[in-house]
Amino acid sequence: MARLKMLEEKDPSPAELGKHRGEWVAVYGGKIIAHGTNPEMVLGEATKKTAPRQAQPMIYRIPKRDLLLY
Amino acid sequence: MIDYTKLAWEGHSEKIPMLPVVLSWGARTLKTKMLLDTGAGVSFIQPWMARELRLDVDRSDRVAPGAGGDLRVQSSKVNIQPAVLDTKRRPARCRLMEFVLITADDDSLPFPMLGRHPFFNWYDVEIREKDDVFVLKERKG
Numbered sequence: 001m002a003r004l005k006m007l008e009e010k011d012p013s014p015a016e017l018g019k020h021r022g023e024w025v026a027v028y029g030g031k032i033i034a035h036g037t038n039p040e041m042v043l044g045e046a047t048k049k050t051a052p053r054q055a056q057p058m059i060y061r062i063p064k065r066d067l068l069l070y
Numbered sequence: 071m072i073d074y075t076k077l078a079w080e081g082h083s084e085k086i087p088m089l090p091v092v093l094s095w096g097a098r099t100l101k102t103k104m105l106l107d108t109g110a111g112v113s114f115i116q117p118w119m120a121r122e123l124r125l126d127v128d129r130s131d132r133v134a135p136g137a138g139g140d141l142r143v144q145s146s147k148v149n150i151q152p153a154v155l156d157t158k159r160r161p162a163r164c165r166l167m168e169f170v171l172i173t174a175d176d177d178s179l180p181f182p183m184l185g186r187h188p189f190f191n192w193y194d195v196e197i198r199e200k201d202d203v204f205v206l207k208e209r210k211g
Contacts, residue, residue, distance in 0.1 A: 009090060
């Protein structure tokens with residue numbers, strides 16, 4: 001796997017992220033390109049979409065509820 | 071200066087200080103975000119991340135005491151690079167995190183977490199809660 005060219009990934013909008021609380025989201029180009037509760041499946045699906053661009057998505061978890069309640 | 075990650079739903083909102091990072095080991099890389107946690111002594115990642123990166127894991131069981139109770143963990147090493155550019159648009163430095171804890175399952179913690187050792191020895195972190203941003207300043211030496 002080639003080393004990544006460092007680019008800052010933009011976040012999707014707060015409303016867009018808010019639709020996926022409790023899920024892992026894969027983000028590329030400021031858009032959610034895959035999401036779900038199984039991070040390995042989310043990453044696999046997203047990587048297929050970004051592979052033609054030789055890019056890697058960023059994957060992170062969106063909290064399910066107010067952090068203070070965890 | 072790095073923006074908090076923000077979400078909004080049904081009249082509610084949340085903002086979280088998460089740092090975009092690239093974790094790597096050998097030729098494997100993973101771009102993710104880690105919660106900045108000044109209350110954690112060390113950093114934590116989830117087991118799926120260790121599998122993805124094919125980390126060499128010390129399988130001895132350990133217990134990490136935390137505010138939410140004890141966590142069963144194992145340990146490893148991983149390279150970490152903040153996925154941000156500095157004020158001159160240069161990438162941040164990649165460094166070896168010689169000790170990172172891996173939780174027993176993917177749901178013990180809501181996020182991978184960046185604790186104080188060693189990250190907060192490498193960077194001074196200024197939290198600007200009211201501005202929804204935080205600032206990383208790399209320490210010299």
